[in-house]
Amino acid sequence: MRLTVGKPDERASLPAPRSSLPTPNSPLPTMDLHRAIAAADNGMWSIVIDCLQDLPLDRLQANDRVLDLALQALLQGDLEQQWAIAKVIPKLGEIALWPLLEIANDSDMDLEDRWAVGRILGAFNQPQSIASLIALIQQDEDAELTSIATGALAQIGTPAIDAVTALLDPTAVNAAVQRGLAVRILARIRHSQTIEPLLQLLDDPDPQIRTSVIEALGSFHDPRIPTLLISKLTDVAPNVRTAAVVALCLRGDLATELNLLDRLQPLLFDLNLEVCIATALGLARWPDPSVVPVLAKVLGSSQTPDRLKSAVILALGWIDTQPAIDTLMAQLTTASPLAPEPIVAVGKSEREREYASHQLVAYLQSPHIAATPSLASVKQEIATALGNLGNLATVPALEQLLTDPDDRVRLHARAAISKLSAPVGE
Structure with a gap:
C-alpha cells in the first residue's frame, strides 16, 4: 500500500519550458514551485524533482508545500525518481523527519517505499532517526x-554507536542476529569509539562475527590490538585465521618488535589452503628481505599445491627485488607446469626493470629453456615481458625470436619490438 499524499490545492497549468521562465518580474524560485505543483497534478514526477532541485535552500526548508511535493515524488515516482528526490528531502530539515519515520515504521506500506525512506534516514543525525532504524533491525x-537500516546507521556514524552497541545484549530474543548486524555497522563506522564494543565480541561463538571483528579492529593502531590478533592465528575457524593474517600483514611497522615473520610463517603451511594463500600475499607487503627465502621455501616444495605456488609467484613479483626475481627465474628450471607465471611476474617489475629484463634474456639464451614445458608459450611470455619492461638493450634477443618456427612466438616478438619503438626486420 502506498501512502497517499494530499494533492496541492493550487491548480496551475503547466508553464512553458524552463528556458522561457525567467523574466525580470517573475523570480525563478517562485515559478519553479508553481511549475512543480502543476507537474505533480499531472503525475510528472521528473519535472517536480527538477523544480525542487532548483529551489534555493531557504525555500526548501520548513516549507510544507515543498515537503508535500517531495513525498509525492518519493512515493509515486519510479526507482530512478526515488533516488533523485532522496537527495533533496534531507535538505528540508527536521520537518521531513516525522513523515519519514511514519512511513519507515508502517508495515502496511510498500516495502520499496520503506526501503527508499530507510536510505534517506541515514542523512538525519537525530535520536528519533537512530531509534527508528534500530527498531527496524530488531x-x-x-x-x-x-x-x-544497517547501512543508514553506519552513515549516521558516531552518534549511533551507543544505540548500536545496545544490540549486543546477549539476552535479546534475536541476540545472535543482532550481534552480527551490530558488528557490520560498527565495522563500517571506522571510528576509535567502536573499539571497545568490538573487543567484547572477539571471542564470540560465531566464527563469522569473530572474523568481522578482526577485520574491523585491524584498521586501528590501538596498542592492545596486535597481541589480540596474534592470539587469533590459532583460531579453530579458517576464516578467523585468514582475517588475523591479513590484519597483521598490514602492520609491517611492528614486524621486528613482535617477531611477526616467525609467527606468520607456520600459516604458509596451514591445513586450510586459503589461509596459506592469504599469508603468502600478505607477506609481500613487507620490505623485510628475509621474507623472500621464506616464500622461496614454499615455492620450492613438491608438496605445495599449485594454487599456493601461484600466490607465492604473485607475491614475489610484488616484492620486486633482485633476490625475488632470482627466485622466480629459478622456478623456470624446475620443469613446472606453472612456467609462464614467473615470467609474467618478472615482466611486471617496476623497481628492477633492467635487472629483470637481463634475467629474462639470459634464460631465453640458456640451454635450460629447451627443457621447459610449453616452450612456445614461455617464449611468447618472455617476448611480452621484455616489451613491457622497456629495455632497448633486449631488442637483439627479440629479433632472434623473429626466426622462431612458431607463428605465435614471432607475432609476440614483433609486437614487443614495436612497443620498444625499434625498426622490425624480416
Whole structure:
C-alpha cells in the first residue's frame, strides 16, 4: 500500500519550458514551485524533482508545500525518481523527519517505499532517526529493509554507536542476529569509539562475527590490538585465521618488535589452503628481505599445491627485488607446469626493470629453456615481458625470436619490438 499524499490545492497549468521562465518580474524560485505543483497534478514526477532541485535552500526548508511535493515524488515516482528526490528531502530539515519515520515504521506500506525512506534516514543525525532504524533491525521483518537500516546507521556514524552497541545484549530474543548486524555497522563506522564494543565480541561463538571483528579492529593502531590478533592465528575457524593474517600483514611497522615473520610463517603451511594463500600475499607487503627465502621455501616444495605456488609467484613479483626475481627465474628450471607465471611476474617489475629484463634474456639464451614445458608459450611470455619492461638493450634477443618456427612466438616478438619503438626486420 502506498501512502497517499494530499494533492496541492493550487491548480496551475503547466508553464512553458524552463528556458522561457525567467523574466525580470517573475523570480525563478517562485515559478519553479508553481511549475512543480502543476507537474505533480499531472503525475510528472521528473519535472517536480527538477523544480525542487532548483529551489534555493531557504525555500526548501520548513516549507510544507515543498515537503508535500517531495513525498509525492518519493512515493509515486519510479526507482530512478526515488533516488533523485532522496537527495533533496534531507535538505528540508527536521520537518521531513516525522513523515519519514511514519512511513519507515508502517508495515502496511510498500516495502520499496520503506526501503527508499530507510536510505534517506541515514542523512538525519537525530535520536528519533537512530531509534527508528534500530527498531527496524530488531523487527528483522525483511532482509533488504534490515540491510538498508544497517547501512543508514553506519552513515549516521558516531552518534549511533551507543544505540548500536545496545544490540549486543546477549539476552535479546534475536541476540545472535543482532550481534552480527551490530558488528557490520560498527565495522563500517571506522571510528576509535567502536573499539571497545568490538573487543567484547572477539571471542564470540560465531566464527563469522569473530572474523568481522578482526577485520574491523585491524584498521586501528590501538596498542592492545596486535597481541589480540596474534592470539587469533590459532583460531579453530579458517576464516578467523585468514582475517588475523591479513590484519597483521598490514602492520609491517611492528614486524621486528613482535617477531611477526616467525609467527606468520607456520600459516604458509596451514591445513586450510586459503589461509596459506592469504599469508603468502600478505607477506609481500613487507620490505623485510628475509621474507623472500621464506616464500622461496614454499615455492620450492613438491608438496605445495599449485594454487599456493601461484600466490607465492604473485607475491614475489610484488616484492620486486633482485633476490625475488632470482627466485622466480629459478622456478623456470624446475620443469613446472606453472612456467609462464614467473615470467609474467618478472615482466611486471617496476623497481628492477633492467635487472629483470637481463634475467629474462639470459634464460631465453640458456640451454635450460629447451627443457621447459610449453616452450612456445614461455617464449611468447618472455617476448611480452621484455616489451613491457622497456629495455632497448633486449631488442637483439627479440629479433632472434623473429626466426622462431612458431607463428605465435614471432607475432609476440614483433609486437614487443614495436612497443620498444625499434625498426622490425624480416
